[in-house]
Amino acid sequence: MFDNLSVKLERAFKTLKGQGSITEVNVATTVKEIRKALIDADVNYKVAKEVTDTIRQKALGQQVLVSVSPGQLLTKIVDEELTSLMGGEKVDIDIKGDPAVILISGLQGSGKTTFSGKLANMLKKQNRQVLLTACDVYRPAAIEQLKVLGEQIDVEVYAETDHRDPLKIAKNALAHAKAHNKKIVIVDTAGRLAVDEEMMQEITLLKEHLNPSETLFVVDSMTGQDAVNTAKTFNERLNFDGVVLTKLDGDTRGGAALSIKTVVNKPIKFISTGEKMEAIDIFHPDRMARRILGMGDVVSLVEKAQQTFDEEEAKRLNKKIRKNQFNFNDFLSQLEQIKKMGNIKDLVGMLPGMNKALKGIDIDDDSFRPIEAIIKSMTVKERENPDLINGSRRKRIANGSGTSIQQVNNLLKQFGDMRKLMKTMNKMGGGKRGLANLN
Ligand code: GDP
Numbered sequence: 001m002f003d004n005l006s007v008k009l010e011r012a013f014k015t016l017k018g019q020g021s022i023t024e025v026n027v028a029t030t031v032k033e034i035r036k037a038l039i040d041a042d043v044n045y046k047v048a049k050e051v052t053d054t055i056r057q058k059a060l061g062q063q064v065l066v067s068v069s070p071g072q073l074l075t076k077i078v079d080e081e082l083t084s085l086m087g088g089e090k091v092d093i094d095i096k097g098d099p100a101v102i103l104i105s106g107l108q109g110s111g112k113t114t115f116s117g118k119l120a121n122m123l124k125k126q127n128r129q130v131l132l133t134a135c136d137v138y139r140p141a142a143i144e145q146l147k148v149l150g151e152q153i154d155v156e157v158y159a160e161t162d163h164r165d166p167l168k169i170a171k172n173a174l175a176h177a178k179a180h181n182k183k184i185v186i187v188d189t190a191g192r193l194a195v196d197e198e199m200m201q202e203i204t205l206l207k208e209h210l211n212p213s214e215t216l217f218v219v220d221s222m223t224g225q226d227a228v229n230t231a232k233t234f235n236e237r238l239n240f241d242g243v244v245l246t247k248l249d250g251d252t253r254g255g256a257a258l259s260i261k262t263v264v265n266k267p268i269k270f271i272s273t274g275e276k277m278e279a280i281d282i283f284h285p286d287r288m289a290r291r292i293l294g295m296g297d298v299v300s301l302v303e304k305a306q307q308t309f310d311e312e313e314a315k316r317l318n319k320k321i322r323k324n325q326f327n328f329n330d331f332l333s334q335l336e337q338i339k340k341m342g343n344i345k346d347l348v349g350m351l352p353g354m355n356k357a358l359k360g361i362d363i364d365d366d367s368f369r370p371i372e373a374i375i376k377s378m379t380v381k382e383r384e385n386p387d388l389i390n391g392s393r394r395k396r397i398a399n400g401s402g403t404s405i406q407q408v409n410n411l412l413k414q415f416g417d418m419r420k421l422m423k424t425m426n427k428m429g430g431g432k433r434g435l436a437n438l439n
Pocket of ligand 1: 106107108109110111112113114115142145191246247248249250272273274275279
């Protein structure tokens with residue numbers, strides 16, 4: 001996400017390298033590059049112009065500062081402006097009422113149903129009682145899809161299939177929620193391929209009668225400026241409370257994320273970066289700006305790890321590490337947990353400097369497949385005690401896992417190195433501090 005913009009902004013800052021101070025001339029050159037980078041990222045032209053005008057004014061206004069380099073100063077200003085462009089502060093959703101209603105709107109295929117499941121999953125993890133409601137009555141597959149998601153995340157789904165009156169279904173769902181002690185009702189609604197009057201009437205009717213404390217508009221970020229225009233049209237009719245940007249994992253430009261707040265004047269509240277139920281994040285404009293500038297987003301990474309990782313499992317692993325008993329079974333269990341955290345490339349991209357390093361490199365869940373295959377081809381004894389794995393066993397494991405002896409050797413070596421490192425850290429007394437924090 002935002003790969004190209006990050007690279008181009010870095011190039012823009014490079015034009016200031018070696019320059020002792022900010023001047024009209026060097027700022028003009030850099031700002032021109034920044035504007036070009038934003039427009040290439042599909043940011044609305046007017047927005048790009050406004051932002052870069054502000055950046056220029058701020059940079060020239062701070063001419064007196066001599067202790068920071070012009071490059072650092074510009075980076076700081078761009079960081080502030082990108083943050084403000086995306087809304088400044090994060091804005092939480094409003095959950096009020098008994099039950100509280102969250103209405104989900106958007107075009108067909110934007111990711112409404114998937115997002116409804118993700119939001120339910122997120123709220124459930126906060127120990128809230130959630131009911132999902134299937135009001136996409138025109139696509140029978142949509143009801144089925146929500147039911148499957150509900151089962152997956154263990155959240156009840158309310159649906160009626162004998163008629164096509166979404167308002168009636170939603171009202172019955174609210175009554176069902178009250179009767180069954182559900183505190184939040186998420187209403188997934190029908191979309192169309194493009195904005196049409198019938199859909200608008202239906203969704204506005206639902207909003208009027210259900211009195212939701214939060215109405216979210218879901219939009220596919222890959223559609224760039226179209227996403228911004230659709231948001232504008234929906235907002236004019238629906239006056240929604242917040243935007244959910246989906247498919248950011250496939251969006252290398254980021255124009256929608258950067259323009260929507262300014263054009264529509266509604267905050268982005270969530271972003272979605274994959275098809276898995278865990279691939280959802282609360283949107284923090286400041287963290288996103290830092291990611292765009294290649295400064296990483298370690299805070300989000302740690303939060304994600306805390307949400308996904310099983311605490312008991314982490315404690316168990318820590319104990320094994322301290323006793324120097326970490327084996328291939330534990331390694332496999334860690335891989336499983338990392339995979340649950342969502343899109344791998346996106347996760348690694350949260351580390352400072354990694355976005356650029358990963359540009360053009362394809363890493364996904366499949367990258368783990370040979371490793372998993374190799375471990376799964378080991379016997380229980382071998383996994384527990386990798387020292388047993390001699391030449392002939394390596395050959396057997398390579399055959400069994402469909403990999404090469406070289407791949408098996410590599411994994412064994414990496415695992416050996418990792419164990420050595422753990423041993424050293426334990427000796428230094430860092431096992432508790434250092435590795436405990438990683439798990
Ligand atoms: P709806 O018609 O608005 O309910 O859209 P769906 O929830 O059915 O999503 C349409 C398609 O987009 C499905 O194949 C989803 O798996 C996929 N999808 C949804 N969100 C994301 C996302 O954040 N990233 C990716 N890559 N795919 C997504």
